[in-house]
Amino acid sequence: MKFKVANRDQNSKARAGIITTDHGRIETPIFMPVGTGATVKAIHYKDLEEQVQPDIILGNTYHLYQRPGMDILRKAGGIHRFMSWEQPVLTDSGGYQVYSLTERRKITQEGVTFQSHIDGSRHFFTPEKVIDIQRDIGADIIMAFDECTPYPCDYQYASKSMKLTHDWLERCCTHFDNTEGHYGYSQSLFPIVQGSTYKDLREASARFVSDCNRAGNAIGGLSVGEPAEVMYEMTELVCDILPEDKARYLMGVGTPVNILECIALGVDMFDCVMPTRNARNGMLFTREGIINIRNKKWETDFSPIDPEGDTFADQRYSKAYLRHLFVSGEMLGPMLATIHNLRFYMWLVKEARNRIEKGQFAAWKHTMCARLAQRL
């Protein structure tokens, strides 16, 4: 994997770049739809490819390890062939599950024991095993095993956890360097900065991660409930330390506003379940603001779902119809909303890139952020 900065914004730290992988090019800033279990939920691949057109999607180590399991993924020839997706894939390491499945796991210096949310069976994840699993899955970009700390998190715990993540990172790097991908294309390992909301920890972690000298670097442990301002502060601090010539990936972020604000701080890659999950729950993100399509106010609004959207979902169906689908519990509702939201997120980052190239990003961001957060 290679990364090259192509353009920089004059009035912010935003940059436009290009990532090259064996499965294709990724133009940054980029949003990566989340496809945890080898599928982006509620959308057909035809629509994902033809309507949404993402450059790269995510998978998840913990979930794919549980189902379908490594035997099947190896036999399938890796995640791309298994799910019929020939573009780049990034897999998260399971570090987020250390946070989200906190009641079902136990951390030790050696690794994490998860109790499966599916059948209750216990599975021990070490940094080495997580690398092995991600080798088997075969994503183009794989993540180091980390502990995503919760918010709030006391300093002592955050410090201890960061050191653990650093220890695991060294083990991940060593094991990664001593192994190879199985499917004939290259994989890249991204380390993850932790340190909760503490500046000194974030600084130390950003330096530690930078010293790993990997193809790209990630910022984790944010967007876990802390105020947006805190998230921006930590992101800026870390971005200023991470090397300029490496891609920066802010994990799990975020709202459209979060994304624009963090592009301005120098982040290149984002992922978030928000456009897909919230779509399934009836929330639409648009250029004008947020729509709760279940609200009564849309009952007789026969205008297109998004007059400015360029997918068939946006143009062909009305808000009133989409509301009807949601109110009726019809699965087409979540499907159409997912197409819309993902395409909107893709538009958002593409437009950000255009504005960066034209040197207009900062001003554009300013007007957009005021609009995007409005409730319609």
Added chain:
RNA sequence: GGGGGAGUUCCAGAGCGGUCAAAUGGGGCAGACUGUAAAUCUGUUGGCUUUCGCCUUCGGAGGUUCGAAUCCUUCCUCCCCCA
């Protein structure tokens, strides 16, 4: 014609003398969702005040009682069985 059963807040359906503005489910209305245990979850759902509280409400009317959705009388409506 004879016998039996039922009518409860938007719907279905509990309650069967006071702790009932009335369980529960559905529906309605609104909210949450950030490296996905989520097509999930939460709140609210008679009116007025909104702290206390007050008013109207359990088919209609009347009655018993300190007190009734709950007991009695009567009327209306609906359902089932037998002829």
